[in-house]
Amino acid sequence: MDAVASAGRRNFLRQCLVGAAALGASGSAAFPAPARTNAPPADSMVVIARDPQLRGGGANVDARRMEALLDRAMLALFSRDRAPRTPVEAWKRLIRPGQTISLKVNTLGGRGISTNLQLVEAICERLQQAGIRPADITVWDRDSEEMERAGFRIAMGGNRVQYFGTDRVNYEQDLVAYGSVGSRLSKILTERTDVLINLPVLKDHDGAGVTLALKNMYGVIHNPNKYHPNGCNPYIADVNMLPQVRSRMRLTICDATTAMYEGGPAFKPQFSWQYNALLVSQDPVALDATGWRIIERKRAENGFRTLEAEQRAPRYIATAADAQHRLGNCDRRKITTVEV
Amino acid sequence: MHAKVDRERDAPASPGGTAHVQSPEMADAPRLLDRRSFLMCALASGAALSTGEFTSSLGAQPIFSGEQGQANEQFTVEARFYEKQKEKRIKCKLCPRECVVGDKERGYCGVRENRGGTYYSLVHSRVCAAHVDPIEKKPLFHFLPGTTAFSIATAGCNVNCKFCQNWDISQVRPEQVPAQYAPPQRVAELARQYNCPAIAYTYSEPVVFSEYLMDTADAGHQAGVRSVVISNGYIQEEPLKAAYGKMDAVKIDLKAYSDSFYRDVVAGELKPVLNTLVTLRKMGKWTEIVYLVVPTLNDGDAEFRGLAQWIKTNLGADVPLHFTQFHPDYLLKNLPITPVPTLERAKAIADAEGLHYVYIGNVPGHPAQNTYCPQCRRMLVERVGFTAGKMLIRKDGNCPFCRHPIPGIWRA
Known part of the structure; x- marks a missing residue:
């Protein structure tokens, strides 16, 4: 009995070790909760996925090609550790069944330059395949009418993906504050979001310089108009430091199917180009730094001065990376750009 | 209608004021x-x-007729004090901040919006x-x-x-x-x-x-x-x-x-x-x-x-x-x-x-x-x-005791 018990104890301990290792491995494969510490990753990956044939021969984005582009981007983003075999497996590294997922789109630019509907639908499809209930997915921006103008159909209730703006549920009554910012947060963020997926667009901004991942978080607060002075610096970085924002943010997929190098944030067709790309990263600072370079390149091609020369360089990106914020990396040497 | 505010911005509610709402x-x-x-x-x-x-x-x-719809255009009038600029931008000339506001954006105040190069107040009435x-x-x-x-x-x-x-x-x-x-x-x-x-x-x-x-x-x-x-x-x-x-x-x-x-x-x-x-x-x-x-x-x-x-x-x-x-x-x-x-x-x-x-x-x-x-x-x-x-100030605005003039608007 004792011997058996002893052997059993040894076996039990051995099995525990094996089991723990197995659980750890499978756990990290399935639910690798990203480190939510103040330390940014040593290096950051930004995937630029492009498809020159994204629109086929027409003006609109082809839904199937968008889905394929998204899959390529997600597989590439997670290929560094242990390459996922399927796109759904890649998504499972971000989310797990039972969680509420919200997709923060950017719809200020109307149909001309807003987060692409086909992209949103492709993400929703993959999330559901990864085990998320449709009703637990919310696609949102600050205003429902703006979303409709950008091509989204408002949908609330029922077992389907939810599409609506903060105007339908309002902001929290209580203020949250960090640094220079004191704001009320969208109840979509606080009540319907375990995991936040940020879906900005790639464009110039007359005040901030560029508006990408970090700036898109102005859409979660009630008073963004107060935070545009001084090129939005340090306000953008501070908004992203709000615990409710930072703890939920897991992924940015920047829609660069149509992009703008001048004249933003409203749509100016003369300053836009069809880049047919997605920029994907878990580091919003690295993504913004990369997107800024793309915009500068396009400005140079079209004979425009740099944003620095225009005195509207997006300094908030460096602020977001500084020792006080540590939201990610903006140093080019610490950013691995993968083009697929 | 906002029922909570019963006090001046810089004068907190205190007894003797609008005593009907207890903040x-x-x-x-x-x-x-x-x-x-x-x-x-x-x-x-x-x-x-x-x-x-x-x-x-x-x-x-x-107390006012006609409950608003929040998107109601009845509150929107063109702003009085601004300049039009290129690329549908405007420069607000109302306060010293002089916000330069792009199309579809609002000024710092949050109540004025650029719509296609025309600046609007969203809060009239x-x-x-x-x-x-x-x-x-x-x-x-x-x-x-x-x-x-x-x-x-x-x-x-x-x-x-x-x-x-x-x-x-x-x-x-x-x-x-x-x-x-x-x-x-x-x-x-x-x-x-x-x-x-x-x-x-x-x-x-x-x-x-x-x-x-x-x-x-x-x-x-x-x-x-x-x-x-x-x-x-x-x-x-x-x-x-x-x-x-x-x-x-x-x-x-x-x-x-x-x-x-x-x-x-x-x-x-x-x-x-x-x-x-x-x-x-x-x-x-x-x-x-x-x-x-x-x-x-x-x-x-x-x-x-x-x-x-x-x-x-x-x-x-x-x-x-x-x-x-x-x-x-x-x-x-x-x-x-x-x-x-x-x-x-x-x-x-x-x-x-x-x-x-x-x-x-x-x-x-x-x-x-x-x-x-x-x-x-x-x-x-x-x-x-x-x-x-x-x-006690006299109708002529003077002190009733020494007739010194007391500045102000004393009578309706």
Whole structure:
């Protein structure tokens, strides 16, 4: 009995070790909760996925090609550790069944330059395949009418993906504050979001310089108009430091199917180009730094001065990376750009 | 309609004011007061209620016809003060901030929007707070004492004071707060209906609803109702003359006498506000100044002295100056209520510099709420809370004891 018990104890301990290792491995494969510490990753990956044939021969984005582009981007983003075999497996590294997922789109630019509907639908499809209930997915921006103008159909209730703006549920009554910012947060963020997926667009901004991942978080607060002075610096970085924002943010997929190098944030067709790309990263600072370079390149091609020369360089990106914020990396040497 | 706001931006609710709504500060007040002050408060409240001087909260019931749809275009009028620029941008010329606003974006105030290169006010007739308040609550102490003002506000403000007590209407966009349609003529009618000799534009920041203020002042004057504005004075000269030129009295919140306070706590600038005060003086507008004393941030002797000297030199010794008590709110909850001795020190310094009418505000029952003749030192107007108890100034505006002229607008 004792011997058996002893052997059993040894076996039990051995099995525990094996089991723990197995659980750890499978756990990290399935639910690798990203480190939510103040330390940014040593290096950051930004995937630029492009498809020159994204629109086929027409003006609109082809839904199937968008889905394929998204899959390529997600597989590439997670290929560094242990390459996922399927796109759904890649998504499972971000989310797990039972969680509420919200997709923060950017719809200020109307149909001309807003987060692409086909992209949103492709993400929703993959999330559901990864085990998320449709009703637990919310696609949102600050205003429902703006979303409709950008091509989204408002949908609330029922077992389907939810599409609506903060105007339908309002902001929290209580203020949250960090640094220079004191704001009320969208109840979509606080009540319907375990995991936040940020879906900005790639464009110039007359005040901030560029508006990408970090700036898109102005859409979660009630008073963004107060935070545009001084090129939005340090306000953008501070908004992203709000615990409710930072703890939920897991992924940015920047829609660069149509992009703008001048004249933003409203749509100016003369300053836009069809880049047919997605920029994907878990580091919003690295993504913004990369997107800024793309915009500068396009400005140079079209004979425009740099944003620095225009005195509207997006300094908030460096602020977001500084020792006080540590939201990610903006140093080019610490950013691995993968083009697929 | 916003029912919560029953207090001035820089004058927290205190007994004797609109006694119908008990704000958290009012509920807490007895614990913060000494016995004597508490009794004075109770007396003031009782007086207010028993005389029926104060109506029930207008915010609690619809008083304006036509409930709004938040997207309703009836509130949208083209802004008066802006310049068009290239690429559908505009430059706002209303306040010194001069926001350059791109298409589909709003200015710092949050209530003006660029739509295709035309700038619009989104708050014309869009009233989110309406109350009948004692004029002393504004505070205006030299303007029709003992009367009430029909007080209205829209959403929005062009600064962002960290101590704002009405931040839930001033620091929001108009669509984020319930409001009602209140066209100018209706406001004038209601002011008459409630026996208010004046309409007060207050609570948030009237600079940002200048178009509505001007139209309402015109409607009020046609109906025999005056207008007063409670403002931060952060406005450019042209709109100042156009809008506040229609006012019968102006109260300016001078937040501090230092650039750093304006930069760090207010998100504004001192110089334009001083310019506003000088311009109002040249315009001959009756003006009173409120200075909210925030512990550790703007309560130094040198600052009080500099302020008093500047007022005396540039505006004259007869401009009333109110040192009011700060209460923790919004983003400055870590500071204590201003100690009364600090307010008394401020008053002593301003008195010593030669200002004639220096008051202490938000401290119910304090003797420095009364008006005294600067020549014979006799009390001329006695105030308890927001109630003017005795009013002894003669019809000709002189002291009844020594005939010294007392500046102000004393009779309706």
